[in-house]
Amino acid sequence: MRHHQIHQHPHHDHPLHRAEFPGFGRGGEFPGFPPFGPRRRPKGDVRAAILAILAADGVEAVNGYGIMKAIGEQTEGAWTPSPGSVYPTLQQLVDEGLIAPTGEGRKTEYALTEEGRAYTAEHAEELASWATAQRPSDAARALMESAGRLMAVLGQFRHAATDAQRAAAAEQLDATRKALYLILAE
């Protein structure tokens, strides 16, 4: 069993036992719309993407967060790697001597070493392949936008709605869900 965040006296009925609480999460939120694209990138893509971004013309140093954002932008939203994959890979590249960090903590940035420059020049083609990740189609984009607009309206049911209005909204959503199943069944 994982280490608990809360150290408790083992004989007390304390209020913080995980199993006793409804899993509501953060203030009524629930997962947003998941990203398009494959569930998982091929091995090596995170590494390739980092190197390609650091090797790009005009780029001197980039922080970890910036690398994630750049990948997301260059794939037009098709793929934004998570910190869980980016930071270990950055460290690995440091260990390999291809990149070097400057600054500490929040100010940490990474740049290619000379060795890294030579490596990326020699493997430019391999390091570019991730950027051709399949883009969301126009229909997929439009669907995401529609879902976004729907969520925005739902946001108004937080404060400025009666419970009767909320009940009516829930009915609408349930009907829409059924309609979506029918569409998927085609």
Next chain:
Amino acid sequence: MRHHQIHQHPHHDHPLHRAEFPGFGRGGEFPGFPPFGPRRRPKGDVRAAILAILAADGVEAVNGYGIMKAIGEQTEGAWTPSPGSVYPTLQQLVDEGLIAPTGEGRKTEYALTEEGRAYTAEHAEELASWATAQRPSDAARALMESAGRLMAVLGQFRHAATDAQRAAAAEQLDATRKALYLILAE
């Protein structure tokens, strides 16, 4: 202007300038359903909640993340304070001598000091008021659940759908959005 994540040569047309990219964010995601409850808690509530949680029977030490989760659980989802408010407040309480940290980095936990114990015993009533935050009504919960189920179905349009199906789904969502506006207009 804020410090840029990417240090670039100022005279190149580099691919990472923020203004040149569509704001797609992480792989097609967009904001989820925002939480119920006031936009902002009254001043002092974060402090009170932290002290109350650390003072609860059976609680010895709690990490920052655990405090956030505990508050969310005890308010039944009505309020989960963000790291931006919890960590500074924890540090402030440390500076005041009411709590003390043990461990470092990911292992950091916080417990009341003796002074903190005396303080919380003396101010128990004040420190309990946040826990009465207004709960989401049953109708609000049901709406959140409906929205969650709808998003789950939408998740299937990521991979297992044609563009024609996506277009049909978008039409459904747009119709639902209009219906929600009508409900709000009542």
Next chain:
DNA sequence: GATGCGTCAACGATATATCGCTAATGTTCG
């Protein structure tokens, strides 16, 4: 009492990092 100003705590965004799980790939064996 009403208004304006100053302060500061709460928030969302930014940013780093690790952990446990598991999907995916490569290797070995029959």
Next chain:
DNA sequence: CGAACATTAGCGATATATCGTTGACGCATC
């Protein structure tokens, strides 16, 4: 070639922390 096994990189969850913005509250003044 197919199946089984081993390895490891990618992912989501966990966890810490800071920064810039701003909402809310208290105080002073009229």
